[in-house]
Amino acid sequence: MARVKGPLMSMEASGAYGGTLVFAQRKGAAVVRQLVTPANPKSAGQETAKNIVRVGGNLQKWANATEMKASGQTAVDSVRLAAIAPSNQTWNSYLVQLISGKGALVYAAARAAYALLTAPQKTAWNDAAVALTPALPTTYQTAAGGVATTALTAGEAWFVYHWGLASVGLSSTPGAVPPTYA
Numbered sequence: 001m002a003r004v005k006g007p008l009m010s011m012e013a014s015g016a017y018g019g020t021l022v023f024a025q026r027k028g029a030a031v032v033r034q035l036v037t038p039a040n041p042k043s044a045g046q047e048t049a050k051n052i053v054r055v056g057g058n059l060q061k062w063a064n065a066t067e068m069k070a071s072g073q074t075a076v077d078s079v080r081l082a083a084i085a086p087s088n089q090t091w092n093s094y095l096v097q098l099i100s101g102k103g104a105l106v107y108a109a110a111r112a113a114y115a116l117l118t119a120p121q122k123t124a125w126n127d128a129a130v131a132l133t134p135a136l137p138t139t140y141q142t143a144a145g146g147v148a149t150t151a152l153t154a155g156e157a158w159f160v161y162h163w164g165l166a167s168v169g170l171s172s173t174p175g176a177v178p179p180t181y182a
Helices: 044-065 077-084 091-100 102-115 119-130 154-166
Strands: 015-017 021-026 029-034 139-142 148-152
Touching (some): 044 077, 044 091, 044 102, 044 139, 044 154, 091 102, 102 154
Antiparallel strands (some): 015 021, 021 029
């Protein structure tokens, strides 16, 4: 995205221009980008991407709002993530990157590992997720065509969160027993 000074011979510009460019402010800087009219095919891949972002949004909200720390840690997860996030990336976008992985492989692996847990183990993860302050909610999910499908439980989202954190050493790889937060 190009940064501009004095776009269109003015001090500031915003909005579309000529049906090809869009001027805006991003993090305080004037930027210009190509105008893209999104196609919304609601394909399976697109819906999967939207589902990952929904899960990431719920996890970001929780991490941003909580003062709870993982057992043995001296800082909340948002601070720990901010400390290791690349300098050009915010901690919350880094979190979504961690839980999705390249080509959504991390997300798929976490969901596959969660599916292998027994019903009592899944219940333990769900109970741990709803006992957090604030509690993690279930996450609305869609399938190809944009139709609603089974929501992701709070426990599964919590499992995916720790799977992503484990990928950078901020948590141990999740298993049958959820981590303790206080």
